[in-house]
Amino acid sequence: MKIQINGRWYEAREGEMVLDVLRREGIDVPALCAHEAVEPYGACRLCMVEITHEDWGGWKGNVTSCLYPVEDKLIVQTHTEDIIELRKTVLNLLLARCPNSPEIQKLASEYGIDTTSFVPREDADNCIMCGLCTRVCTQMGFNAISVAGRGYGREIATPLKEAPPDCVGCLACVKICPTHHIQYEDIGTTREIWGRQFELVKCKQCGKALITREFADYLIENRDIPADYFDICDDCKRSGTARDFKKLVHWEEKEEAEEEVSA
Amino acid sequence: MKIDSPDKLNAWKEECLQKDAKLKKKVMVCFGPGCLAAGCREIYAKFEEILAERKLGDITLESFKKTGCHGLCEKGPLVVIEPEGIFYNRVRTSQVKDIVEKTLAKGEIIERLLYKNPKTKERVLKYHDIDFYKKQTRLALRNLGHIDPDNIEDYVMRDGYQSVAKVLTGMTPEEVIDEVKLSGIRGRGGGGFPAGRKWATCRGVESDVRYVICNGDEGDPGAFMDRSIMEGDPHSVLEGMIVASYAVGARDAYIYVREEYPLAVQHLYQAIDDAKEHGFLGENIMGTDFSLDIHISRGGGAFVCGESSALMKSVAGEVGEPRAKYIHSVVKGLWDKPTVLNNVETFANIPLIMNKGGDWFRSIGTEKSTGTKAFSLVGKVENTGLIEVPMGTTLREIIYDIGGGIKDGRKFKAVQTGGPSGGCLPEDKLDLPVDFDTLTKAGSMMGSGGMIVMDDHTCMVDVAKYFLKFLVDESCGKDVPCREGLYQLHKMVVKVTEGKASEADLQLMEHLSKYIIMGSLCGLGKSGPNPFLSTVRYFRDEYLAHIIDKKCPGGVCRDLIRFEINDKCTGCTACIAPCPVDAITGEKDKIHILDQEKCTKCGACYAVCQFDAIDII
Ligand SMILES: Cc1cc2nc3c(=O)[nH]c(=O)nc-3n(C[C@H](O)[C@H](O)[C@H](O)COP(=O)(O)O)c2cc1C
Ligand code: SF4
Ligand code: SF4
Ligand code: SF4
Ligand code: FES
Numbered sequence: 069m070k071i072q073i074n075g076r077w078y079e080a081r082e083g084e085m086v087l088d089v090l091r092r093e094g095i096d097v098p099a100l101c102a103h104e105a106v107e108p109y110g111a112c113r114l115c116m117v118e119i120t121h122e123d124w125g126g127w128k129g130n131v132t133s134c135l136y137p138v139e140d141k142l143i144v145q146t147h148t149e150d151i152i153e154l155r156k157t158v159l160n161l162l163l164a165r166c167p168n169s170p171e172i173q174k175l176a177s178e179y180g181i182d183t184t185s186f187v188p189r190e191d192a193d194n195c196i197m198c199g200l201c202t203r204v205c206t207q208m209g210f211n212a213i214s215v216a217g218r219g220y221g222r223e224i225a226t227p228l229k230e231a232p233p234d235c236v237g238c239l240a241c242v243k244i245c246p247t248h249h250i251q252y253e254d255i256g257t258t259r260e261i262w263g264r265q266f267e268l269v270k271c272k273q274c275g276k277a278l279i280t281r282e283f284a285d286y287l288i289e290n291r292d293i294p295a296d297y298f299d300i301c302d303d304c305k306r307s308g309t310a311r312d313f314k315k316l317v318h319w320e321e322k323e324e325a326e327e328e329v330s331a
Numbered sequence: 332m333k334i335d336s337p338d339k340l341n342a343w344k345e346e347c348l349q350k351d352a353k354l355k356k357k358v359m360v361c362f363g364p365g366c367l368a369a370g371c372r373e374i375y376a377k378f379e380e381i382l383a384e385r386k387l388g389d390i391t392l393e394s395f396k397k398t399g400c401h402g403l404c405e406k407g408p409l410v411v412i413e414p415e416g417i418f419y420n421r422v423r424t425s426q427v428k429d430i431v432e433k434t435l436a437k438g439e440i441i442e443r444l445l446y447k448n449p450k451t452k453e454r455v456l457k458y459h460d461i462d463f464y465k466k467q468t469r470l471a472l473r474n475l476g477h478i479d480p481d482n483i484e485d486y487v488m489r490d491g492y493q494s495v496a497k498v499l500t501g502m503t504p505e506e507v508i509d510e511v512k513l514s515g516i517r518g519r520g521g522g523g524f525p526a527g528r529k530w531a532t533c534r535g536v537e538s539d540v541r542y543v544i545c546n547g548d549e550g551d552p553g554a555f556m557d558r559s560i561m562e563g564d565p566h567s568v569l570e571g572m573i574v575a576s577y578a579v580g581a582r583d584a585y586i587y588v589r590e591e592y593p594l595a596v597q598h599l600y601q602a603i604d605d606a607k608e609h610g611f612l613g614e615n616i617m618g619t620d621f622s623l624d625i626h627i628s629r630g631g632g633a634f635v636c637g638e639s640s641a642l643m644k645s646v647a648g649e650v651g652e653p654r655a656k657y658i659h660s661v662v663k664g665l666w667d668k669p670t671v672l673n674n675v676e677t678f679a680n681i682p683l684i685m686n687k688g689g690d691w692f693r694s695i696g697t698e699k700s701t702g703t704k705a706f707s708l709v710g711k712v713e714n715t716g717l718i719e720v721p722m723g724t725t726l727r728e729i730i731y732d733i734g735g736g737i738k739d740g741r742k743f744k745a746v747q748t749g750g751p752s753g754g755c756l757p758e759d760k761l762d763l764p765v766d767f768d769t770l771t772k773a774g775s776m777m778g779s780g781g782m783i784v785m786d787d788h789t790c791m792v793d794v795a796k797y798f799l800k801f802l803v804d805e806s807c808g809k810d811v812p813c814r815e816g817l818y819q820l821h822k823m824v825v826k827v828t829e830g831k832a833s834e835a836d837l838q839l840m841e842h843l844s845k846y847i848i849m850g851s852l853c854g855l856g857k858s859g860p861n862p863f864l865s866t867v868r869y870f871r872d873e874y875l876a877h878i879i880d881k882k883c884p885g886g887v888c889r890d891l892i893r894f895e896i897n898d899k900c901t902g903c904t905a906c907i908a909p910c911p912v913d914a915i916t917g918e919k920d921k922i923h924i925l926d927q928e929k930c931t932k933c934g935a936c937y938a939v940c941q942f943d944a945i946d947i948i
Pocket of ligand 2: 235237
């Protein structure tokens with residue numbers, strides 16, 4: 069099927085969301101709470117676009133593109149005056165919530181907003197409440213962290229605000245966070261995240277510590293991975309393969325040389 | 332006893348009527364929310380106590396009924412004596428003996444217990460002669476106050492379950508839907524969506540399973556229509572749901588009841604048990620192959636749980652948080668199955684529509700808003716309580732005829748309809764007919780039926796502040812415009828009440844409001860700025876008075892007012908003690924002095940002064 073975006077026609081596939089097409093085609097629409105790893109959520113409202121269709125009798129509406137499924141001949145406008153104004157308002161509000169976040173500052177200034185018109189949050193942190201971290205954690209099967217509270221006081225929290233018993237220290241939440249809000253620290257062979265400490269598995273060859281015991285065990289148990297898979301780290305595995313490969317190549321070279329000699 | 336045919340139902344109804352006719356007198360003690368708060372349990376216990384000691388001829392304990400809300404909650408506890416319809420209000424336990432000895436034993440009327448018309452100051456003997464009731468048309472509330480909600484026989488006697496018999500044995504689901512469409516009934520929970528169309532869509536979706544849900548979340552502060560129906564006439568809700576389930580093809584239905592309504596839950600459970608026992612629920616209802624179970628689901632406790640997508644998540648056991656609905660829940664609702672969600676009051680109307688026909692229903696109300704609407708009328712009116720009027724009744728009729736006008740002879744200022752995210756309408760809108768479209772056009776909304784009347788001692792900016800605060804606290808916080816936007820909007824309204832806002836702020840507030848509405852995910856955010864927008868639309872001068880003149884015309888905003896003692900002061904000393912900070916000094920019979928430095932503007936002195944000697948400036 070085809071959909072029209074800002075006057076041009078693009079190919080779209082059944083089951084895709086409008087944002088998927090926008091991203092594939094490199095059309096610049098900000099979207100802070102959508103990520104291909106998790107289900108769309110519709111919280112930041114930045115990805116809003118205007119849609120209409122020739123069969124809709126002139127009806128137009130604004131929808132979040134991350135949640136709107138494509139349909140044939142859908143007509144999309146990504147930068148109407150109202151939508152730009154909405155994005156400005158959202159960014160203006162986010163800048164009040166997270167005045168110190170470089171990512172939000174940058175995005176806001178792209179929309180011409182350098183200082184917020186609103187009252188900045190006291191003791192502000194960099195969490196924009198996009199919910200990506202909790203969703204990815206759930207998607208991974210851990211459910212270690214969740215959204216707590218409501219309204220302006222909503223926050224990402226661990227159960228009872230203590231070290232989360234179900235966390236395996238996989239860092240998926242850290243990596244997905246668009247504002248780098250979630251902190252973790254690896255010191256020697258321990259990792260600390262969400263107030264919990266993990267022992268890291270050391271590579272039997274190089275001694276580097278890379279993955280937590282809990283996460284390794286989880287993967288071995290649930291993802292059909294050999295029990296000794298994490299004994300040796302990826303780097304060592306790679307260099308091991310390289311060494312073997314080299315041997316193989318050299319062995320062929322040696323054979324060739326021997327053949328030459330014998331000839 | 333299983334009722335498995337219309338004939339059996341009619342025979343049972345006849346039996347119940349005869350049994351009832353044997354009761355020479357009935358004493359209806361109101362157990363509605365208002366009367367419960369006013370102490371009706373003690374009244375009832377007192378009757379029991381006296382009856383245990385004293386024989387009263389034909390009148391036995393069976394003659395005493397705990398009923399649902401009579402409506403005139405302001406005047407509770409209420410006791411109505413049938414068949415005469417003698418209406419006693421503000422009954423105290425010490426007066427119960429008198430009621431028994433005089434009225435029940437000798438038929439004497441106790442004057443001082445009768446309702447007093449606030450205008451004419453005359454006592455009114457009978458229920459239906461009270462202005463409050465005269466102008467009402469009670470359809471959804473038809474049984475409230477007339478039956479014991481825990482007694483299915485009371486319900487059957489008043490045509491209960493007739494529509495189930497009629498529909499199941501004589502109508503196809505399509506015919507039921509057509510009748511509902513014909514009636515024109517629109518959802519009573521806020522949105523006003525035509526119920527017939529919703530049912531038809533649901534039935535039309537290809538699916539092996541469909542659900543029906545009743546929305547009894549009623550999160551609006553101060554509203555108690557749905558609560559009163561669930562508590563006072565639970566069978567009417569079940570009956571409506573049975574018809575709906577038959578029409579759309581549901582095998583299971585749910586009632587989602589607000590956590591804070593334990594009595595409603597109790598009565599609904601009782602009603603479900605009784606309905607099951609008599610074959611109105613369960614397998615093969617009315618001897619047909621239609622079967623249905625109704626389950627109760629306790630609410631998640633948050634206002635936003637009343638929103639359809641959040642409610643369905645909550646019923647399914649997940650966190651009640653709205654989701655974007657580009658696929659409507661009629662198509663993909665509870666557990667992703669086609670689902671009809673309707674409000675308590677909507678369901679309570681269905682049996683009447685089935686029994687009397689869609690044409691009859693649409694003859695009441697206006698063309699586009701048919702039937703009646705229940706409201707909880709509260710605030711500065713003489714008669715507060717639960718009312719029901721035909722759609723199209725004017726605000727003036729509701730406030731002045733039914734409500735008895737503004738309390739204490741003050742002046743009307745505004746009426747707020749539509750719950751927390753509704754709007755405030757000024758005096759020149761009083762002649763507007765109350766229907767879905769007119770209210771929306773005027774910048775307010777029908778909502779689920781809250782109606783708050785305000786007098787001239789109200790500050791409209793303060794009102795906006797109050798409702799916005801409620802919404803800020805109740806926003807689930809998922810999306811940015813609602814979570815951050817309403818928070819900032821509330822902050823700015825507070826700034827106005829402190830006299831610190833500028834005209835530029837006012838513009839920013841209007842701009843922000845527009846994009847909160849456009850950007851929010853669910854109805855809460857989409858209507859969230861309404862308290863501000865409707866007050867600024869009709870009372871802009873009042874905002875400007877705060878901003879430019881630094882004055883609060885309503886005399887409410889503490890930072891902008893000052894209390895002063897004028898020369899009407901008689902030196903009565905009444906205001907000296909109530910002042911918590913000892914700001915008032917003075918000798919008896921001499922004009923008192925108020926120390927502005929000390930005064931915290933709490934208004935305690937103003938409240939006690941009998942001589943109008945304290946001005947708010
Ligand atoms: C924030 C929010 C709260 C709501 N609360 C209620 C409620 O308490 N009761 C209710 O019946 N409908 C409520 N609604 C409306 C429901 O979403 C839904 O439209 C209604 O239950 C449908 O029934 P009806 O068509 O019979 O009115 C609410 C909507 C929103 C957006
Ligand atoms: S590190 Fe812990 S909280 Fe973060 S995604 Fe992994 S399991 Fe979840
Ligand atoms: S911590 Fe990061 S990923 Fe999680 S909600 Fe906050 S901003 Fe989003
Ligand atoms: S509009 Fe408000 S209440 Fe509704 S989903 Fe968004 S944040 Fe939650
Ligand atoms: S990316 Fe669509 S709402 Fe955030």
